[in-house]
Amino acid sequence: MASSPLVDPHATQAHHRALAHQFDSLDQQKESSTLGMWLFLVTEIMFFGGLFTAYVIYRTLYPQAFALASHTLNVPLGGANTAILIGSSLTMVLAIWAAQVNWRKGIALFLLATIALGATFLGIKSVEYREKFETHHVPGPSFHFVPESEHVKVTDPQLERHASIFFSLYFIMTGLHALHMIIGIGILAVLTVLAWKGKYDSEYHNPLEMTGLYWHFVDIVWIFLFPLLYLLGAHAR
Amino acid sequence: MAEHVTSRKVYFLVFAALLALTLATVLVAEVDLGVFNDVAALTIAVTKALLVLLFFMHVRHSTRMTALTAVAGFFWLALLIGLTMADYASRGQILPYVAGK
Amino acid sequence: MNTTAAAPPVTTTAETAFRRPNYLNAAYGVRSWLLTRDHKRIAILYLISVTTFFAIGSLFALLIRLELLTPEGDLFQPDTYNRLFTMHGVVMVFFFLIPAIPAVLGNFLVPLMIGAKDLAFPKLNLASWYVYNLGGIFTLWAIIHGGVDTGWTFYTPFSTHYSNTYVIATALGIFINGFSTIFTGLNFIVTIHRMRAPGLTWFRLPLFIWATYATSVIIVLGTPVIAITLLLVAVEKTFHLGIFDPALGGDPVLFQHMFWFYSHPAVYIMILPAMGVESELIAAFARKRIVGYKVVAFASIAIAVLGFLVWGHHMFVAGESIYAATIFSVLSMLVAIPSAVKVFNWTATLYQGSISFQTPMLYALGFIGLFTLGGLTGVMVATLGFDVHVHDTYFVVAHFHYIMVGGTIMGYLGGLHYWWPKISGKLYPAFLSKLAALLVFVGFNLTFFPQFILGYLGMPRRYWSYPPEFQVLNVLSTAGASILGVGYLLPLCYFIWSMRYGKDSGDNPWGAVGLEWDTTSPPPTENFYTTPVVTHGPYEYNREEVHNRMSQEVTLG
Numbered sequence: 001m002a003s004s005p006l007v008d009p010h011a012t013q014a015h016h017r018a019l020a021h022q023f024d025s026l027d028q029q030k031e032s033s034t035l036g037m038w039l040f041l042v043t044e045i046m047f048f049g050g051l052f053t054a055y056v057i058y059r060t061l062y063p064q065a066f067a068l069a070s071h072t073l074n075v076p077l078g079g080a081n082t083a084i085l086i087g088s089s090l091t092m093v094l095a096i097w098a099a100q101v102n103w104r105k106g107i108a109l110f111l112l113a114t115i116a117l118g119a120t121f122l123g124i125k126s127v128e129y130r131e132k133f134e135t136h137h138v139p140g141p142s143f144h145f146v147p148e149s150e151h152v153k154v155t156d157p158q159l160e161r162h163a164s165i166f167f168s169l170y171f172i173m174t175g176l177h178a179l180h181m182i183i184g185i186g187i188l189a190v191l192t193v194l195a196w197k198g199k200y201d202s203e204y205h206n207p208l209e210m211t212g213l214y215w216h217f218v219d220i221v222w223i224f225l226f227p228l229l230y231l232l233g234a235h236a237r
Numbered sequence: 238m239a240e241h242v243t244s245r246k247v248y249f250l251v252f253a254a255l256l257a258l259t260l261a262t263v264l265v266a267e268v269d270l271g272v273f274n275d276v277a278a279l280t281i282a283v284t285k286a287l288l289v290l291l292f293f294m295h296v297r298h299s300t301r302m303t304a305l306t307a308v309a310g311f312f313w314l315a316l317l318i319g320l321t322m323a324d325y326a327s328r329g330q331i332l333p334y335v336a337g338k
Numbered sequence: 339m340n341t342t343a344a345a346p347p348v349t350t351t352a353e354t355a356f357r358r359p360n361y362l363n364a365a366y367g368v369r370s371w372l373l374t375r376d377h378k379r380i381a382i383l384y385l386i387s388v389t390t391f392f393a394i395g396s397l398f399a400l401l402i403r404l405e406l407l408t409p410e411g412d413l414f415q416p417d418t419y420n421r422l423f424t425m426h427g428v429v430m431v432f433f434f435l436i437p438a439i440p441a442v443l444g445n446f447l448v449p450l451m452i453g454a455k456d457l458a459f460p461k462l463n464l465a466s467w468y469v470y471n472l473g474g475i476f477t478l479w480a481i482i483h484g485g486v487d488t489g490w491t492f493y494t495p496f497s498t499h500y501s502n503t504y505v506i507a508t509a510l511g512i513f514i515n516g517f518s519t520i521f522t523g524l525n526f527i528v529t530i531h532r533m534r535a536p537g538l539t540w541f542r543l544p545l546f547i548w549a550t551y552a553t554s555v556i557i558v559l560g561t562p563v564i565a566i567t568l569l570l571v572a573v574e575k576t577f578h579l580g581i582f583d584p585a586l587g588g589d590p591v592l593f594q595h596m597f598w599f600y601s602h603p604a605v606y607i608m609i610l611p612a613m614g615v616e617s618e619l620i621a622a623f624a625r626k627r628i629v630g631y632k633v634v635a636f637a638s639i640a641i642a643v644l645g646f647l648v649w650g651h652h653m654f655v656a657g658e659s660i661y662a663a664t665i666f667s668v669l670s671m672l673v674a675i676p677s678a679v680k681v682f683n684w685t686a687t688l689y690q691g692s693i694s695f696q697t698p699m700l701y702a703l704g705f706i707g708l709f710t711l712g713g714l715t716g717v718m719v720a721t722l723g724f725d726v727h728v729h730d731t732y733f734v735v736a737h738f739h740y741i742m743v744g745g746t747i748m749g750y751l752g753g754l755h756y757w758w759p760k761i762s763g764k765l766y767p768a769f770l771s772k773l774a775a776l777l778v779f780v781g782f783n784l785t786f787f788p789q790f791i792l793g794y795l796g797m798p799r800r801y802w803s804y805p806p807e808f809q810v811l812n813v814l815s816t817a818g819a820s821i822l823g824v825g826y827l828l829p830l831c832y833f834i835w836s837m838r839y840g841k842d843s844g845d846n847p848w849g850a851v852g853l854e855w856d857t858t859s860p861p862p863t864e865n866f867y868t869t870p871v872v873t874h875g876p877y878e879y880n881r882e883e884v885h886n887r888m889s890q891e892v893t894l895g
């Protein structure tokens with residue numbers, strides 16, 4: 001974490017316990033970690049951005065294959081996951097609110113709820129992944145794709161190849177997104193323990209805010225992934 | 238620390254709006270609108286992202302520098318996609334006089 | 339530059355100076371270095387790592403030049419040669435040129451120049467060094483096991499489908515290394531925004547800080563894209579998920595778009611900090627304020643932004659649309675404007691300056707000439723028709739070596755010589771160092787100027803043999819590389835020598851202005867004894883008190 005302002009053992013002056021030696025005040029420290037976190041999020045935007053670029057290009061080149069391949073994704077599960085992730089963003093922001101109003105146990109409870117919702121998301125995601133393996137929609141030697149369409153009756157090898165690009169992008173994008181969630185849950189777990197011990201209060205809860213920014217960003221990535229991957233083929237027949 | 242405390246009511250309202258927009262994007266996708274399916278999906282996604290950015294990520298109450306950083310990130314992504322697209326969109330097109338017509 | 343950084347009375351006798359508490363003698367032992375959070379010590383750690391990788395990259399260069407001594411491919415197998423130039427490129431670009439100035443000089447100087455106690459995130463800074471070495475270990479592992487033969491550009495589908503060398507390990511090495519670069523860039527941006535000393539407004543910042551800031555912006559915006567691109571290559575190779583695979587309808591040119599979106603701006607990650615060093619050197623050794631300070635400052639930002647809009651000039655012959663190519667060509671030429679502005683302003687600063695030809699200044703003057711030549715040939719290769727002629731020839735190789743070696747390494751060495759007394763508190767031998775600067779300049783030109791001619795005559799890059807008529811120029815090039823090698827070895831020797839046997843430098847041997855010279859040399863761990871308060875801009879060599887101080891200082895012979 002870019003910004004975890006742990007207690008500096010060398011701080012000898014009458015500082016706040018969380019003030020690192022290179023800063024003059026908690027305000028300066030907080031502003032610094034906020035800017036640092038946002039810069040980190042910018043790198044995340046560009047990191048996922050490379051994938052979105054590839055998606056936009058191939059989507060433009062092969063619209064039909066993408067729509068047909070997208071049609072095989074499970075919209076109800078994807079939609080449910082979207083709602084769950086939004087819910088986890090709500091509990092995350094409420095954890096920070098609990099800190100602001102000095103409700104220490106509330107912080108831990110809301111963090112736990114966030115972890116639970118995040119884990120549910122991953123559980124549903126793994127169900128979807130298993131479905132993909134069973135239907136041979138995972139690119140590779142056993143990849144097989146016959147579109148459920150009235151217009152394309154015969155197996156079109158060209159279409160199948162282009163669809164495999166869609167599924168490659170699907171797995172890489174959702175996979176990296178899931179990886180980010182796993183990392184987020186790990187951080188949240190640590191914060192929950194610290195929050196339970198009463199480390200955060202209305203005066204100092206910077207780590208919560210920074211983790212919140214990260215968690216909401218992961219939510220935003222999914223907000224774009226859901227329509228781009230699941231919904232673009234909803235009416236493809 | 239001059240920190241802005243947003244009331245819970247705002248958070249719940251934003252949450253409700255996000256859920257409603259999710260439902261809307263699913264429903265709109267079921268209707269065949271041609272290219273406007275993409276337009277609608279992206280408009281809703283951008284709106285949702287803005288809600289999260291402004292309210293959950295507190296950009297609304299943050300410094301100008303924070304907002305600028307966020308904008309720069311999305312702007313550079315637009316550069317990457319836009320200039321790459323400029324190549325693909327104009328590939329294989331040859332002016333008539335070049336083609337000898 | 340400032341007025342109130344009260345240091346203990348400056349006594350320059352060797353005895354007392356050495357005993358004064360500083361970051362070097364603050365603690366001893368390996369642990370105190372490996373767990374340090376002091377930006378100055380981390381800079382030293384980086385100096386050691388970066389020098390090691392420079393040596394490895396140079397070794398590959400030496401072997402390449404040896405092979406090219408004769409037209410026949412007689413020293414290595416063609417396969418081996420492919421690996422040599424690939425590993426040379428990978429090591430030099432990702433493990434030397436990109437981190438060199440930011441991670442060594444930047445780490446050391448940014449907090450000192452802005453009057454801060456440290457960077458905003460010291461632990462992240464240390465982590466950056468460890469991550470750098472982790473990436474380095476991956477790459478070294480690949481080198482030891484046989485290396486990679488794709489060229490440092492990893493073009494698909496060769497890298498993903500045909501190369502049976504250690505592409506994945508090397509790509510992961512670069513991926514990991516990218517994190518260390520990002521950590522450094524992020525740290526600099528936050529530090530420059532939030533940690534400036536009281537009174538140090540943006541237009542009072544030294545130009546090195548402006549350049550470092552612009553570099554950091556490129557790092558933060560660009561590096562993630564190369565990370566995801568190389569990750570896709572590794573994933574495609576490992577799991578056969580086709581993204582760029584033409585057999586599946588994937589487009590290798592898309593790889594090139596994503597690769598160069600980072601890798602062209604990466605050139606500015608290398609050259610911008612060198613430009614920053616250049617501004618400091620020119621001001622210090624011409625004893626003048628940089629002409630058009632604000633213009634030079636904004637030119638750094640302009641280069642950072644425009645640099646992101648030109649990447650398509652690497653794909654003029656790769657199947658890119660001619661319309662996009664035209665746009666990229668025009669945009670590429672636009673970058674020449676802020677770059678030329680800088681060159682003009684440095685030159686104008688020299689005019690009527692009181693110039694002293696100390697060693698760092700020799701590098702600075704060399705930089706202006708070499709960078710100008712590199713930049714002008716850059717405009718040539720940005721021209722569509724000419725690029726078709728010289729694409730993938732030694733002309734391009736010579737062009738980017740003029741920028742990277744003639745620009746970045748000259749800036750790096752110039753900066754090291756300038757701030758070495760600050761870093762070590764010691765002086766290096768004046769004559770030997772001037773000789774080394776001369777050898778570097780002569781050796782460099784002898785190595786790379788013939789390559790312009792070779793390329794123009796049509797010698798393609800990345801081949802281990804060539805037609806006999808090219809031999810004379812190639813022999814010249816190899817001879818130049820040998821001189822260059824000696825020029826690089828000398829500083830290594832006398833810097834190490836100076837740490838033990840060098841004369842004590844005093845706090846400010848050049849009589850230079852700037853916050854970093856207002857504290858002791860080497861600086862104390864906390865950098866300043868009291869937080870400095872800045873009341874005026876940088877490079878104010880005409881102010882009376884500066885004149886008084888300079889007349890007291892001992893200048894180097």
Ligand SMILES: [Cu+2]
Pocket residue numbers: 601602605648649651652
């Ligand atoms: Cu370029």
